[in-house]
Amino acid sequence: xxxxxxxxxxxxxxxxxxxxxxxxxxxxxxxxxxxxxxxxxxxxxxxxxxxxxxxxxxxxxxxxxxxxxxxxxxxxxxxxxxxxxxxxxxxxxxxxxxxxxxxxxxxxxxxxxxxxxxxxxxxxxxxxxxxxxxxxxxxxxxxxxxxxxxxxxxxxxxxxxxxxxxxxxxxxxxxxxxxxxxxxxxxxxxxxxxxxxxxxxxxxxxxxxxxxxxxxxxx
Numbered sequence: 001x002x003x004x005x006x007x008x009x010x011x012x013x014x015x016x017x018x019x020x021x022x023x024x025x026x027x028x029x030x031x032x033x034x035x036x037x038x039x040x041x042x043x044x045x046x047x048x049x050x051x052x053x054x055x056x057x058x059x060x061x062x063x064x065x066x067x068x069x070x071x072x073x074x075x076x077x078x079x080x081x082x083x084x085x086x087x088x089x090x091x092x093x094x095x096x097x098x099x100x101x102x103x104x105x106x107x108x109x110x111x112x113x114x115x116x117x118x119x120x121x122x123x124x125x126x127x128x129x130x131x132x133x134x135x136x137x138x139x140x141x142x143x144x145x146x147x148x149x150x151x152x153x154x155x156x157x158x159x160x161x162x163x164x165x166x167x168x169x170x171x172x173x174x175x176x177x178x179x180x181x182x183x184x185x186x187x188x189x190x191x192x193x194x195x196x197x198x199x200x201x202x203x204x205x206x207x208x209x210x211x212x213x214x215x216x217x218x219x
Contacts, residue, residue: 006205008040009067010197011058013074013147016049016099023176024073027193031201034194040201043067049147050100051092055109055154062163069204070168071197072155074148077175080186081136082196084126085143085170086215088153089116093145109153117156121169122203122210129203135196136188139215143170171200 010032012025025046032044045061047054062070076083090113092104123139130137143149152170159166177187 005039005041006069007065007067008042008201008205009045009061009065009070010042011045011047011061011070011072011151013047013049013054014099016147017096019179021176021179022075023173023179023190023193024075026176026190027173027197028073030190030194031197039198040069040205042201047151048099050098051094051102051104051147051150053100054147054151058151058154059158059162062158062166068167069201070155070166071201071204072151072168072170073197074143074151074170074172075175076144076148076172077179078185079172079174081138081174081188082130082193082200083138083140083172084119084121084123084200085140085152085172086119086123087116087141088119088143088149088156088170089145090114090153091145092150095146098147109150110157113153113157117153117160119156119169120159120167122207123169124213124215125203125207125211126169126200127215128211128213129199130196133195133199135192135199137196137200140172141217143172148172167204169204171197
């Protein structure tokens with residue numbers, strides 16, 4: 001008898017910053033909708049773009065669905081491909097208010113928590129897998145200091161303190177084409193995002209030791 005497919009939780013955010021949609025949620029939902037029994041069983045959960053509340057929603061989703069792997073997604077307008085985040089830092093420093101009007105400045109995500117966490121995923125193998133699937137991807141050294149990094153750090157801290165053995169990480173996606181029709185900024189179709197993210201999930205589930213490949217940055 002074959003074993004059951006691994007349980008995967010994928011999160012995306014609600015729209016923020018005046019946008020009418022968020023491609024991270026569109027991609028998360030597409031991954032869940034196209035998850036057959038022979039592939040990872042993907043559950044998609046939307047997170048509020050709100051400091052504090054986003055981590056609480058994530059905590060509740062992990063408790064409810066008991067995933068083996070969590071992949072959180074966020075929008076990074078201006079980036080040209082999928083970017084797999086390497087480091088989550090313990091700081092909230094919001095350039096704009098969140099969707100509840102909060103704008104923390106130089107505050108910790110978790111008081112007394114470690115300064116940073118490295119993603120417990122094979123980051124470079126995930127990047128290579130997306131590229132092999134025909135979707136541009138790269139390593140990112142920063143998830144920013146807004147709600148995306150807040151959730152990334154919250155996920156890592158949750159795994160370190162409440163759910164030992166839980167693996168997870170964060171991937172930023174570009175704008176979707178419909179968001180930039182009048183702005184001329186880089187974009188990627190949600191279908192292509194989902195293709196790359198499926199490859200990322202397979203690499204994350206099947207690789208325990210990351211590959212050695214260049215993925216650094218000069219600045």
